[in-house]
Amino acid sequence: MRELFESTIERLLADLVTPELIRHCEAGHWPADLWAALESSGFAVAAAPEHLGGAGASWEDLYGVVKAAGRHNLPLPLPETMFANWLLGQCGIEARNEPLGISMRSTLSLNHAAKGAFFDAPWVAPAEILVTGTLCDVPWGRDVEHVVALVPGKRTTLILLSRRDAEVSTKQNTAGEPRDDLSFKNTTPIAIADVPADWPDDVIWWGGAMLRTAQMAGALETTLDLSTRYATERVQFGKPISAFQAIQHQLAQMAQHTGSALVSAEAAFAESGSQLATWQIAAAKVCGAEAAGAVAAMAHAVHGAIGFTHEHALQLGTRRLWAWRSEFGNQGHWTQRLGRAVAQGGSASLWPAVTSGRLAALSST
Structure with missing residues (x-):
């Protein structure tokens, strides 16, 4: 599987990612056609289990894909999306074939009695569970559809939030890649689940x-x-x-x-x-x-x-x-x-x- 992934992503990026496109993206453009091609390829959900909409690929299989993204200076959050879908899959939540975000730093908290509770399975969060705080330095935060985050407690909780519910503060890193802050106030998560007990909190x-x-x-x-x-x-x-x-x-x-x-x-x-x-x-x-x-x-x-x-x-x-x-x-x-x-x-x-x-x-x- 690894050889197939590497040859496929290499052909795709070599054809579509050019210096001109990268410079255009650094000016604030979202390359919709390029993302559509990646979405059609299935790489965004590749790390998720098959029964949850992915390909069940291992990280060893996907090393070449992430490396190719770096080699071609891919101006899209494909690596972050693959990892976000892996997180969802490991917690039993269905994969999403769309741009997803993860945060480098977080101040999120749950303001409900269920904070720190143990959930037997992932579920759609009821309206009384609300999230407040900021996700900092989210790659392409302004463009992702949803963001995956962790909330600490007695047991760390994974939540899925809609970017449309956030107030977005746009920023960039040295390379001109978006690294945005997403602030939420009394926001209802799309889904919520306890993470595996043997995972580190970070x-x-x-x-x-x-x-x-x-x-x-x-x-x-x-x-x-x-x-x-x-x-x-x-x-x-x-x-x-x-x-x-x-x-x-x-x-x-x-x-x-x-x-x-x-x-x-x-x-x-x-x-x-x-x-x-x-x-x-x-x-x-x-x-x-x-x-x-x-x-x-x-x-x-x-x-x-x-x-x-x-x-x-x-x-x-x-x-x-x-x-x-x-x-x-x-x-x-x-x-x-x-x-x-x-x-x-x-x-x-x-x-x-x-x-x-x-x-x-x-x-x-």
Whole structure:
């Protein structure tokens, strides 16, 4: 299934996602035709169980799809929609083949006696259950149909909210991608359910970090390809600049960082199932964030001033690398989280954690 997904998404994005379209979207345009093509492909619901309207695909199957979204600078919330539908499916709620949102930070609360109650099954929320608060930095929040969020309590509750019930404050990240705040006041959820008991309270934070690792890996591939091609074609002093040792050294370093990010991101997806692989996700986010900074800097050094121009494709990817490395936790956040978990487990737990890929303390730090 993975090979089929990768070949399909690659053909689709290669044909439809152009630098001109990306620039148009950064100016505030929603590419309806492109989303319609993605919707028809079924990728938006692929991570949901088959009996709930999805394809039952694993995260290992979908790694190539998320990576392709990063490689082509996809100006749509496809990765977030896939993850939102996975969350819904894991809680027994039917998938939605439409743009969905997730939030990087939330202040939501339930103002009903049912707050923290245990629900035996997902259900349409009655009118007396109301939600108040703000979902911050929702990717394409102004354009999504619904947003999936978590509300803490005695047991964490998943809710599905309509974007039309929210007051939207529009914002953008460094790459010009919408990162909007959605504020709700006494809003009735569309659906509500208790999350699985073994999920971390911040599972959306973990899932968002996992998505960004694959997107950064894809963008790093493109950045390396552009730099290698430019160095081969650009002639200085009678020979391609790729013949100069300083440029060769930079390209080699870029390849090393890109390879590290690719392997670590793929491991995070391959090890994630009904529970997300926290150790692998944290490590991959550290590797990806470090690579993003180093590779983007060296790519612009190789290209010189031309790489910063609006007309050149390089800055479309590097601006996303700079943005994505900080979303759902920057390098410092994940480095500290890994360090605290290792320290909490004690020195005797470090090597077993490395060999098994599991560190019990990590998801609770």
